[in-house]
Amino acid sequence: MTTDTNPIAMTAITAVGAAGMPRHHLAIFVALFVFLIAAPFLLYPIFVMKVLCFALFACAFNLLLGFGGLLSFGHAAYFGMASYVSAHAAKVWGLTPELAIIAGTLVAAVLGLAIGSLAIRRHGIYFAMVTLAFAQMIYFFSLQAAFTGGEDGIQAVPRGHLFGLIDLGSSDVLYFFVLAIFFAGILLIYRIIHSPFGQVLKAIRENEPRAISLGYRVNRYKLAVFVLSATLAGVAGATKAIVFQLASLTDVYWTMSGEVVLMTLLGGMGTVFGPIVGAAVIVTMQNYLATFGDWVTIGQGIIFVVAVLSFREGIVGVLAKWIRKPL
Amino acid sequence: MFELLGIPPQVLFGQLLLGLINGSFYAVLSLGLAVIFGLLNIINFTHGAQYMLGAFGAWMLLNYLGVGYWWAVFIVPPIVGVTGIVLERVMIRRLYHLDHLYGLLLTFGLALIIVGFFRQFFGVSGLPYPPPPLLTGGYNLGFMYLPNSRAWVIVASLIVCLATWFIIEKTRLGAYLRAATENPTMVGAFGINVPLLVTLTYGFGVALAGFAGVLAAPIYAVNPNMGADLIIVVFAVVVIGGMGSILGSILTGFGLGLIEGLTRVFYPEGSAVVIFVIMALVLLVKPAGLFGRSV
Numbered sequence: 001m002t003t004d005t006n007p008i009a010m011t012a013i014t015a016v017g018a019a020g021m022p023r024h025h026l027a028i029f030v031a032l033f034v035f036l037i038a039a040p041f042l043l044y045p046i047f048v049m050k051v052l053c054f055a056l057f058a059c060a061f062n063l064l065l066g067f068g069g070l071l072s073f074g075h076a077a078y079f080g081m082a083s084y085v086s087a088h089a090a091k092v093w094g095l096t097p098e099l100a101i102i103a104g105t106l107v108a109a110v111l112g113l114a115i116g117s118l119a120i121r122r123h124g125i126y127f128a129m130v131t132l133a134f135a136q137m138i139y140f141f142s143l144q145a146a147f148t149g150g151e152d153g154i155q156a157v158p159r160g161h162l163f164g165l166i167d168l169g170s171s172d173v174l175y176f177f178v179l180a181i182f183f184a185g186i187l188l189i190y191r192i193i194h195s196p197f198g199q200v201l202k203a204i205r206e207n208e209p210r211a212i213s214l215g216y217r218v219n220r221y222k223l224a225v226f227v228l229s230a231t232l233a234g235v236a237g238a239t240k241a242i243v244f245q246l247a248s249l250t251d252v253y254w255t256m257s258g259e260v261v262l263m264t265l266l267g268g269m270g271t272v273f274g275p276i277v278g279a280a281v282i283v284t285m286q287n288y289l290a291t292f293g294d295w296v297t298i299g300q301g302i303i304f305v306v307a308v309l310s311f312r313e314g315i316v317g318v319l320a321k322w323i324r325k326p327l
Numbered sequence: 328m329f330e331l332l333g334i335p336p337q338v339l340f341g342q343l344l345l346g347l348i349n350g351s352f353y354a355v356l357s358l359g360l361a362v363i364f365g366l367l368n369i370i371n372f373t374h375g376a377q378y379m380l381g382a383f384g385a386w387m388l389l390n391y392l393g394v395g396y397w398w399a400v401f402i403v404p405p406i407v408g409v410t411g412i413v414l415e416r417v418m419i420r421r422l423y424h425l426d427h428l429y430g431l432l433l434t435f436g437l438a439l440i441i442v443g444f445f446r447q448f449f450g451v452s453g454l455p456y457p458p459p460p461l462l463t464g465g466y467n468l469g470f471m472y473l474p475n476s477r478a479w480v481i482v483a484s485l486i487v488c489l490a491t492w493f494i495i496e497k498t499r500l501g502a503y504l505r506a507a508t509e510n511p512t513m514v515g516a517f518g519i520n521v522p523l524l525v526t527l528t529y530g531f532g533v534a535l536a537g538f539a540g541v542l543a544a545p546i547y548a549v550n551p552n553m554g555a556d557l558i559i560v561v562f563a564v565v566v567i568g569g570m571g572s573i574l575g576s577i578l579t580g581f582g583l584g585l586i587e588g589l590t591r592v593f594y595p596e597g598s599a600v601v602i603f604v605i606m607a608l609v610l611l612v613k614p615a616g617l618f619g620r621s622v
Binding site: 071073118119121122124125126128129130132133134136137140141143144254258261265293294295296297298300301302303304305307308309312 | 364369370418421422425427428429431432433435436437438439440441442443444446447555556559560562563565566596599600603604606607610611614
């Protein structure tokens with residue numbers, strides 16, 4: 001991606017807090033944590049869990065697009081396939097929810113490795129088309145395979161007992177389980193972004209030939225970030241299946257891939273917190289417009305067009321420019 | 328009657344014919360994408376929606392104005408092309424200085440808007456488009472029955488593909504186009520209006536999509552979603568063929584249609600994914616695509 005749209009590229013000197021994290025990042029994480037602890041008492045818990053799942057999905061996607069500079073247009077494949085596997089594991093195999101989520105995540109990781117190793121052979125627009133085409137292949141597979149339930153999907157997935165002990169049947173209890181997964185996910189992504197590995201990724205994003213000439217095995221880095229991103233998207237999808245007790249074709253269809261691109265773009269690609277904001281806005285919009293049928297699609301299209309034409313930094317990107325600190 | 332590997336010839340040739348028809352659409356659509364990509368360096372995600380616009384254009388002409396199919400074949404593509412020109416002038420033009428990925432995202436958003444509006448106002452059940460009298464009936468070729476409507480689709484798309492090849496490879500306008508693809512600044516310095524050329528090229532590529540839509544109207548139901556899944560397969564076709572060569576796009580389109588038809592005969596479950604599997608193989612063996620020049 002071009003530098004001018006990337007707040008991360010700004011060289012602001014930032015105060016560093018205790019954990020090696022800039023103080024304002026630490027403050028945002030703490031505020032987010034406090035808000036999310038309070039959220040189920042203020043908002044409908046299922047809604048907040050939906051936002052959390054999609055926020056994690058968008059953050060995983062942003063790791064690839066915002067920091068790896070790779071536009072995957074097929075992230076629904078990992079989200080949806082993990083969702084199917086997790087639902088199947090919980091319902092048919094009777095696994096506990098945490099094991100079901102791990103199963104879904106592992107499948108997403110393997111799928112990411114397979115598709116990623118093919119897709120990174122092409123660049124730019126072709127990369128996007130290849131990932132989209134493979135995701136469509138996964139969609140057709142899900143449509144025909146026996147275990148996915150075809151058009152019906154996998155319904156009435158049991159939420160089960162966490163570690164075989166804690167009953168997740170109540171949404172209030174489940175909420176804190178999902179919150180823990182979400183925080184573990186975004187803190188891991190934060191760590192990846194700010195690790196030496198993440199620095200090399202940014203170098204590749206900014207100037208691939210130069211990174212190659214400096215001796216980095218660019219394709220290995222790209223594949224690694226692709227697999228990481230697919231895996232974390234899998235965590236989000238697998239968790240979503242447990243929360244909604246449902247895995248369906250919607251999760252694996254290309255519209256889902258488009259939605260996660262939109263969340264990331266709207267929130268601010270290449271920012272740490274942007275995808276969370278983007279996911280919250282889009283999920284809220286879907287909730288309120290749900291009764292208006294296709295106006296949701298039209299609304300998403302309009303946001304896409306406006307965001308691309310005149311709002312490329314995204315919401316958080318603009319804020320970051322404003323306070324002159326990377327967010 | 329002879330049988331081939333236990334498959335009756337009617338079935339085999341019937342599916343091959345269907346494959347050729349799909350191939351015709353792949354060829355015309357991937358050709359449009361290739362022409363647009365060559366000069367604008369964007370992948371036109373709206374292509375599927377514009378194909379749908381072509382089919383709806385024909386349907387509207389017939390139902391609102393009583394204008395028949397044969398007129399629609401000539402009237403609709405230019406109209407769809409003009410809508411493309413407007414989009415290019417108003418929106419797409421603003422993105423040329425940016426990363427190409429933004430073009431993809433913009434056209435994706437436009438496709439959502441167009442398809443969303445048609446779904447909202449026409450529903451998703453699909454509208455029938457009666458084939459004109461000339462296209463009903465067919466010929467018995469002895470080994471199979473060839474419906475006129477299908478023969479027409481194959482012939483018409485071949486003609487359009489070859490005409491496009493001729494314009495781009497053999498005429499002066501095509502020479503400007505190819506030159507502008509190589510080096511727009513230099514061509515502009517020779518006094519050719521490159522921005523106008525870009526706009527017209529986009530319009531032409533979009534008109535090709537509209538033409539494919541008109542051809543599709545009597546064969547498939549006219550449906551707002553008709554382009555969405557098709558365009559993803561066409562993307563795979565484009566990745567397989569590479570966008571370096573016009574004839575390459577045409578050959579890849581028809582060839583993959585045939586392969587898909589064959590798969591439907593011998594392994595029906597695989598017919599939906601065979602093109603994606605071929606794409607994976609091509610990426611392994613020749614990442615630039617069969618006719619591609621560079622990565």
